[in-house]
Amino acid sequence: MFGITKIQFFNSNLKVLSTIIQQNGMSQYPNYYIKPIYKKDSQEELIKSGEIKKLSHLPTRAALADQTSSFSNDPLANLLINYCMREGNKILARNLVEQCFENIKRLQLEKYHKTTNEEDKHQIDLDPKSILHKAIENCKPILQLTPIKRGGVRYQVPVPITDKKAQFISMKWLIAAGQEKESTVRFNLQLARELIDAANNTGRVIKKKQDLHRQCEANRAYAHYRWS
Amino acid sequence: MYSSSIRFIFKNILPLKTPVQCFSSAPLLLSPEKLQRFRTTESQCLKHKDEHLGLFYTISEEDRKRIFIYGGIPKSFDVQTKTFNETCLMIRQPSLDIINCLRNLDYSKPVVRFVLYGKKGSGKSLSLAHILHYGYQSGFLIVHIPWLGNWMRRCKEYSNSETKEGYVDLNLDAAAWLLNFKTQNSHLLSNPEAKTSIDYVWSKREITPAGSDILNLVDHGINRIKYASDTIIALCEEIKKLSNKGIFRTLVAVDGYNAFFYPNTRVYTEKKEVVHPQNVTVTQGFMSLTNFDWKNGAAVVTVDEIAIAEEDQISHLPRYLLGKEGFEHLDPFVPVHVQNYTEKELTSCLDYYRERKWVNDYPGLDEEVKFVSDSNPYKLMKVCAPL
Amino acid sequence: MILRQIMRVVHPLRPVTLQKNILAGINGSDSYSTEIKDSVPQEEPTKKNISKAMKAYLERAKEHEDFMQKQREEFQIGKRHLANMMGEDPETFTQDDIDHAIEYLFPSGLYEKKARPLMKPPEEVFPQRKAAEFDESGRPYHFLFYTGKPNYYQVLHDISHHLIELNKFEDSMIRKKIQPDPNLALDLSGYQWIDKESLEEKLVETIGDKDYEYFINCFVRLTAVPYAYKIKDFIFEYTEPLLNQVQTYDAVKPHIDSDGKQFITVYECPRKAARGDVTIRFPGTGKITINNQGITYFEDVQSREQLLFPLIFTDMLNKVDIECNVSGGGPSGQAGALRWGIAWGLRSFVDQDIIEKMRIAGLLTKDYRTRERKKPGQWGARRKFTWKKR
Known part of the structure; x- marks a missing residue:
């Protein structure tokens, strides 16, 4: 078969490809198919840097069902929808997240109409997607604790975390916080409140992150167990 | 298309009256703020004209509290008005046409029935709200059922009727409606000529004598919930008589009229059998009000798929939704088709959302939203919600 | 000399003269007849010094060579016959024409293309073998014979040789303060490295995965040098061009x-x-x-x-x-x-x-993904039953 190995790609001087190519054992596509670049501005960037010519030799996967080139399509929002999804019920998950965004807008607009000061009005963010981005960014932990066994004892050792993992943990915490609520309150409303709080660097999820950081700081002494 | 059908009916049933003298309201009224493309400051429904089509007008807070306190504005729209801090309705062709008709109607002729129909989410209820506002501002006596589905499919309490055999009462709903009626029409009900024509005997000790105020009748219904449904029937008859005499000009507005003819209600007898809406006491009152055996009034009614159960929501057309009974009862009526947004209306609506800071704008928003929502007003609102 | 069991292969890169030597060796006394004038002086081998195993080896090599020669002749004759049958000029009858002719004369409904009738030059049909890698005295011809994979290590040796040379060249350029010409720089964007099977075929040796990885790494190292364009012929020998995906999408006329x-x-x-x-x-x-x-x-x-x-x-x-x-x-x-x-x-x-x-953007790829089937012994496609230790 047409097998191209990981090494060939990683070592060829293609910065673009090294971020695109992945070895995915579970995908039904052959591993040399690259993920599509479906946003117009991402494509513009590639054209400017001249790397688009190198993509002309690589077959592309088909764009997924939740990807469009519209500006309203946000990859992080899509991820959030997927994480909220249970048993493949994408329609329900999407409705939840959309209602969550609607709630964010309503809460923010309420605040906006209440404040009389022009400056404060400008501070209030009315775009739910930007609030989502800020919230996720603010909740990302820098370290995580992993159990490492030394001398029969399992220590919780602070260990650096990759960006992707941090993002995943942040989103998982946000969703979990959305689910911890009274039964009268809706998930989308609770999640909206959590997102707004997190974007302002307050709230339960930020506290959780700070707790984790404190724990990591407390377990500093074990950090060398990572290598011993 | 349908405006020609209106003219046809008018030719055959009523002669066209000369148009009411309106004040020439130039849309570019001198107002402190700059007039936006999608808004009009004309808050008098009387003065809404063709040039106002596609524009938003504001309903004042007091009007809103008066007319729509019990309902009439759909919940999703209601939430939106809270967020936007104002109640703005779009002036659209169907409601404008009916308002024009109401302005030019010969009220000495029997009552004309208008039926608003359209696909789900096309704007029937809000058109009705606009017409209701017009009616209120023009001094009509308003008989308004906000959403018939609430009575037939989500009734608060049902009980066997005492006065009529085999009939079921919805007393709590009836009492609430009477209160609503009172609030909507309090300025008219204080008219000294609004008196009952006959005695109403409720029980051995309770009689509403002839010649007492209508207001008394209404209060009786509110206070004695047991007799609320019967009061409504009595009230309906009185309203017809008073309209015939010319004391009131009545506007009957029912949202979801087809629920009167859909057999699968969620109203049950005490034996848990399904009750046909014709066996509900309250229905009789409103059926007689939408009849054409009285004058000096008008009836505007919507037929909606959502008023019936989901499995039977096949068509949005009046003949199917009303069924044979309903169609024969309402025949002849003026059908008014409420369609999806036109280009102008869509742009206007999106501009309004942008101005209210509801939608975060990006290039190409208009076309994309138009495509995805298919210009359906309700779908447009849903699609714009997360943007 | 103990013969090792080595795959006897015809080495494609070896000059034909060496085969003559082998034949000469087999025929014994004919080896040093006046016809063959080899400059390399050799000891006069006596028939008695050749062991049986050695003899058999050399015989096998000869047999194979004879066989291949015969096949080649047959192929040529067959080609001319075919050309005559098809009414074409035998001189200008190309391999493509042969393929079309065979398809026409022997239509096959088999789905597997490799199972259909074919007529190809014997080099493509029969697996390549190396020529005798050592002479009758047991002395190997290739200096890297004792690595076990002489051709493979030959290539690596060439790479290192080129590296040294290019580095020297670069040093001299730096001394003269000349920059490498960016226009001449080697562009491998349309190419991928030769894959393992093709490499094995090319080298006529089996190589392991690790060896292959190392091979690719060495080449990548070589191409990273600024003056790599000087040996681009050598590099391109071991690359294959990538299909330009754009050309696969030809729009239909409306x-x-x-x-x-x-x-x-x-x-x-x-x-x-x-x-x-x-x-x-x-x-x-x-x-x-x-x-x-x-x-x-x-x-x-x-x-x-x-x-x-x-x-x-x-x-x-x-x-x-x-x-x-x-x-x-x-x-x-x-x-x-x-x-x-x-x-x-x-x-x-x-x-x-x-x-x-x-x-x-991924709009033009047909999404052939389908639902993965459920397997027996599992809940679903991937989810397994609860693992019980016993």
């Missing part, structure tokens, strides 16, 4: 219908279990019809956005009319099928560079 409008119909749009066909008419107003219904055929917003995707990407939203029919599958599959159909059809109304952009 038809003209009775109204004078251009239209194009894409049949068999697949996605999971859904199958659809899409007709695009240009110029149009942005109308869209699915199974005689508007876009309200799809109730959920995601499916509608999927249909919107190719249209806004190519800015053809209100410029074309679309009529589709779709059946089978669920809403998501149907929407995906139609999305592909619209994108595929839009190629005919759009420029080549936008087609390339569509391809990179």
